[in-house]
Amino acid sequence: MxxxxxxxxxxxxxxxxxxxxxxxxxxxxxxxxxxxxxxxxxASRGPSGSRCRLSPRSLEKLVVYLEEGPAAHGWVEDQVWTASRVVTLIGRKFHVSYSVSGATRLMHRLGFSPQVPVRRVAERDERAVKVWREATWAEVKGRGRPAGATSVSRTKPASPVGRPGAGPGAGAE
Missing domain, CATH: 1.10.286 (GTP Cyclohydrolase I; Chain A, domain 1)
Incomplete structure (x- = not known):
């Protein structure tokens, strides 16, 4: 030491x-x-934090379940293990509750990383989306405001200069 x-x-x-x-x-x-x-x-007292709620045998089973993929356990939308899905899987298989952050740490410890699924429909037609963006969206969006119509500051309205009785010292005569 x-x-x-x-x-x-x-x-x-x-x-x-x-x-x-x-x-x-x-x-x-x-x-x-x-x-x-x-x-x-x-002397070190060992790792801090709460103990793992799963036994070594349960951890081995969890690794097998994770390697099988989400579809094998009912998530067919995409092949991504999110932390919330792992929380649900642990609850279903082992009747043990974990928080999302606890499941994330557990996944890292087991060599996995939670993924964030892309919110996209499986049957998405990229050509149709491109056509819609170029034609329909441009029409819906419009041109926007003219350049001089807004104030430079987002937190204040346009300057009080030129407004009657709105400047500093107004009404002090």
């Missing part, structure tokens, strides 16, 4: 923090723990 070696050499917490690239607060906490409980007090 580098921090202990430095503390034994009478190096201050600020310098320990700088050398080990940690916060000064952490270095002070480490020194206090070391002084009160020795090297054992600084």
């Amino acid at each position: 580098q921090a202990v070696e430095l503390f034994e050499q009478k190096v201050g917490p600020s310098e320990v923090a700088r050398r080990l690239r940690v916060s000064v607060k952490s270095a002070y906490q480490w020194r206090q723990l070391w002084q009160e409980g020795g090297v054992q007090a600084l």
Whole structure:
């Protein structure tokens, strides 16, 4: 443990923090723990956070289910595992609840990454979409506002200059 070696050499917490690239607060906490409980007090307690809710056997089964693909489990729209789908799959197969962020971390741990599906119809006709954009959309969209019709600032209306009684000091006569 580098921090202990430095503390034994009478190096201050600020310098320990700088050398080990940690916060000064952490270095002070480490020194206090070391002084009160020795090297054992600084030993790692393992990964933080809650424990995995699935057993090792269940994790193996989950990997098999994920490798089968979403269609094998009822999602036929696209072949994408989203975190919310994995939450549903875990609930159905193992009767365990996970949050979306928890499922995302679990997927990363298992070597998968959640995907965001493209919201597109499977039977989409690209030629028809292109024709619609070029003909119909141009007609529906219109030309827009003339250049001088709006204020430069999005947060203020046009300048009060020229409006009777609207400028600073109006009515102060």
